[in-house]
Amino acid sequence: MMERYNVSLKVNGELVALNVRAGETLLESLRERLELTGAKEGCGLGACGSCTVLLNGLPTRSCIVMTAELDGAEVQSIEGLADGTDLDPLQERFMEKGAVQCGFCTSGMIMTAKGLLNRNPKADKGDIIRTMSSNLCRCTGYKKIVEAVEAVSSMSEPENK
């Protein structure tokens, strides 16, 4: 009984049709079928955040979501953030502030930050620390990551600079 499911998704603005086993996760669909390898598999159990993408605009750990549940959903991954060669301000600030070392956590960090700023464009340092601390980074020590997100958040509020 190897049942399969037809799922249509909008991934980074493009419609894709998938045919999956029930047990396939969104992270696998992205990485292995759509060759979008920006989202990373760290723990595979929802604990580290390296697989975070936006699902219908909300930050979601794609390793613990089944693709079969997502018919009609919209997914944005790190690959869909830049507009051509124009990077997203978050990507720019992560580079500028040196918020990247090995890079394994980075796409998850950026997508988590994107989710926060979509919801709360004026997130302050406390909000940023609370949200970002749920993602594991084994290299940077978080300070620069928080600074990078802060720089983008305050961009919408120049008087606070």
Place this chain on the structure above:
Amino acid sequence: MISSEFKYICPKSIEEALERFGEFQGEAVYLSGGTDLVPRMKLGLKKPRAVIDLKDVASMSTVAEEGDYIRIGSLAQLFQLKQTDLVSNRFPALAASLEATSCETLQVRGTIGGNLLQNTRCLFYNQSEFWRRSKGFCLKMGGEKCNAVPGAKKCFANYTSDNAPALCTLQAEVAFAGPNGSRRFKLESLYTGRSDDPFDLEPGEILTDIFVPNKTVAGGYEKLRVRGAVDYPLLGVAFSRGSDSGRLAVGAVGPRPYTVELNEPAQDAMGEAVATVINQVKTVENTVLESAYRKRMIPVLAERLIKKVMEGAE
């Protein structure tokens, strides 16, 4: 990847969900946000023949005042729930426990129903199949021995819902729809007291709503964990206080929350209440913190919390 094979089913109503459940002779599971279920399926701890997704059952996601109660649909997302005025204004203990649950990204997906019905956890149980097979299956996996307490004949896995203790102090009730009809009872009666099989439910019963008595009660929640973010509770203490009595509930140190009533939430009554809880609790070496420490932290967190709530209420 979830390596076992199963059917994915997405019914549109409670009736349809119950009917589909019936087709699999007890070998189906319900899915809400999946943040507890999917990791367990990935580890091979659960291998159902069907996963029945409740997401499209619209009637189960609303939060509303209903006479003497606030009705919280079981599909209400934790993140959305903690920002609902009805909850944040009236039930500070619940608002605090929601805030302390996992992290924002998981709160956005996790539901309150799934939170209450999450399975019990143990350092020796929530592991890969390879790991568990090497160690030898424990009682909760149908094996002969407990891997946490050598020689033990019962399971000691912990029920780690952050929100159940808070809801117990608020005297919440839970409503289920099942193949044999609907029923509603006190949340405290949901538990068997057995770690290997924590819920006293009939096969196929669906948690539809949580009812919280509609009155504003002062309260709070304190959580012991190693990291400030994401971690499950290693101990959770909730306290709610009405005009002349209070309730204290302690979670994550056994198969269910332990609740005591304080007739008069004054200093000496408090000591007694805390002692009543401690006498029921048996912590063992099945988390990342030493069991004696977790137990000793019960009075510490309880006193801190009660003091804070009493001062705030004055």
